[in-house]
Amino acid sequence: ISYGDIEADANSDKVFMINLFQKRLIVFNGTAATATLNGAGAAALAPFTTAYDILSLPGIPAATGAGNNIRPYAIKIYKGKGYLGVVSDAMATQNGADLRGYILQFDPNNIAAGFTTVLTINFNTWPTAAARYWRPWAITWAQTGGDGTASNPRDYPTPIIAGIEFNEDGSMDIGIKDRWGDQGG
Numbered sequence: 001i002s003y004g005d006i007e008a009d010a011n012s013d014k015v016f017m018i019n020l021f022q023k024r025l026i027v028f029n030g031t032a033a034t035a036t037l038n039g040a041g042a043a044a045l046a047p048f049t050t051a052y053d054i055l056s057l058p059g060i061p062a063a064t065g066a067g068n069n070i071r072p073y074a075i076k077i078y079k080g081k082g083y084l085g086v087v088s089d090a091m092a093t094q095n096g097a098d099l100r101g102y103i104l105q106f107d108p109n110n111i112a113a114g115f116t117t118v119l120t121i122n123f124n125t126w127p128t129a130a131a132r133y134w135r136p137w138a139i140t141w142a143q144t145g146g147d148g149t150a151s152n153p154r155d156y157p158t159p160i161i162a163g164i165e166f167n168e169d170g171s172m173d174i175g176i177k178d179r180w181g182d183q184g185g
Contacts (some may be wrong), residue, residue: 004073005085005163009108016075016082016108023072025052025084025111050111054084058114061102067092071137074175076164082108084115085161085174087123090136094143096124099136101161103174119172123159134159137179144180156180 004018013030027050054060054072063070065088074085083105090098101121107113123134137158138144144156163175 004160005075007075007077009077011077011080012108014108016077018072018075018084019051020071020073022051023054023070025054025072025075026050027052027108027111052111054086057106057112059104059117060115061086061088061100061104061117061120063088063098064100065090065093065095065098068098071160073177074161074164076166077108078166080108082106082111083118083164083172085164087137087159087161089158091139094136094138096133096136099123099134099159101159101176103161103164103172119174121161121174133157138183158183 002020004020007016008014009016015028015030017026017028019026029048029050031048055070060070068091069089070086071089072084072086074083076083083103086102086104088098088100088102090096101123102117103119104115105118106115135156135158138156146156158179160177160179161174162177165173165175167173
């Protein structure tokens, strides 16, 4: 239904995509001649595409809190390693203590081997100096304290780890997007 981040690996002919609805990591291997792929249907593309169910791979963190979900979005390939950004949404519990972010590392040549967590973000306490905090994901106006009308708008920041980049010194930059801007806008 929709895709999150898309990353082309500069050292291979692979393109990595996050399918948000299926929670899958899709890898497209573009080794076929471009003319073969132009206008190709599903049958022609299938041999070049592999899908991995992110939630079934080893090392994926469990969602914090009963009924909450892991939500993948960001993908980055850097120096032969893959990085995936996911959020434990706290949607079911509506408990800010259950809202977490993770940066996971994987081998792009052996995705089935799974993930290693390299960073955990506790959104309930970060950023501590801000006047407002990240909130659990919501699916109804009532969960946000608003009713969806112009007379009762609501500011309700909910995090998505939307981008991962690396600086020249190897330090990681993490882009955190407010899902509410997409959802409530």
